[in-house]
Amino acid sequence: MSLLKSFESSYKNGRIPFLFSYFKSELISRANFCQDVQSGQKPAKKKTTPIPKITLISDSLVSITTLEEAQKLSKRRDLKLVKILDLDLKTQRPTYKLMTGTEYHEEDLKQREARKKQKNNSFIKGEKMVFIKDSIGEHDLEVHAKKILKWLSKSYQINILINGSDSNKDKLEKIFSFLEKQIDIKGRLLQKTFKGSDLKFHIIPPKAEKKDEL
Template sequence: MYLFNSLRNCYTNGRIPLSLSYFRSDLTLRALCSQHVESEQKPPRKKTIPIPKITLISDSMVSITTLEEAKKLSKRRDLKLVKIVDMDVKTQRPTYKLMTGTEYHEEELKQREARKKQKNNSFIKGEKLLFLKDSINDHDLEIHCKKILKWIAKSLQVNVVINGTSSNDKLEKIYSFIEQQIGNEGRLLQKTLKGTDLKFHIIPPKKEKKDEL
């Protein structure tokens, strides 16, 4: 009863007993420590960068995947990964297709037939197709360059496809080598990079028209 009356007088006079003041400060300290521990246990979430997706066509099947996974699949199945649509309007994704060597060649023929032949190429008598790999050595590449020179000497257009498996640097190195070997004997045109392949064609040089006397 005495303790109760003493506490009531303290609160009435605006004074808090030392024991209760210590008790209240201890609770405050524990609450702050608890918040600090919780903040350490829950680190801020790292922002993840979304990986862009592509539409992949394979064996008449359409799937959505990443470009990296599509490259791995083409390598496992020994197929060519070719971009056929830069950006689809509906899906807002590029479209790629896995093709065999035959399908790839047929697609090239269709595109070639769809394009109008240039007037200054009317003297070309035919075409040759040459497939190269980026792992080719310099000696074999020189042999192929001599073969190209023989073909364009016969007024033939040579369509070259360099299949890449690692980096584009090797493709550019092979292209520069061929360009140096051909020199003024031919013209390298329509250089394009599709998927992992570098494509271009070589045609004979323009024939200068002699003025009639």
């Protein structure tokens, strides 16, 4: 059918407005395309939503894939897909691991133990930091000790860093021993470690004793 006959048929059937709107939109889109070509601009591409990637650990091998592909792989190999890290700060991706039933059970036990440990430490309200120089005087050290005892009474953990001016550890040990005597049974000194010329440790309040039920 020729264009003229098609036009006449459309006119008789009352479809001319539709054809005019179609031709108009078609001409506008072609004109825009020609204008982009003449100006040297490429037609804008439609934006697609990027698919989030994950880090997958399988048989000590690390790969980057999508969660959907990892789920398919776990079904094919009859393994469990377990998230072991919500967000890796370095890669900015969550980390998953393919595990056998035995590995999954062991990981579950570890997580239960971690939750139990966190629950046991729930009596600690917060943390305080104390910096002490090895050249500190006895009076100032006593002031620090009183401050630490006050925080312990309020159920705070105190992280202490004794800054050494040289490699001589005797000064650091004397300060540690002094604080240990001052704290006595009002707190527990844990994780004593030397790092270079510094001494780090922290003090936590004693656990509240549970009264036996009658």
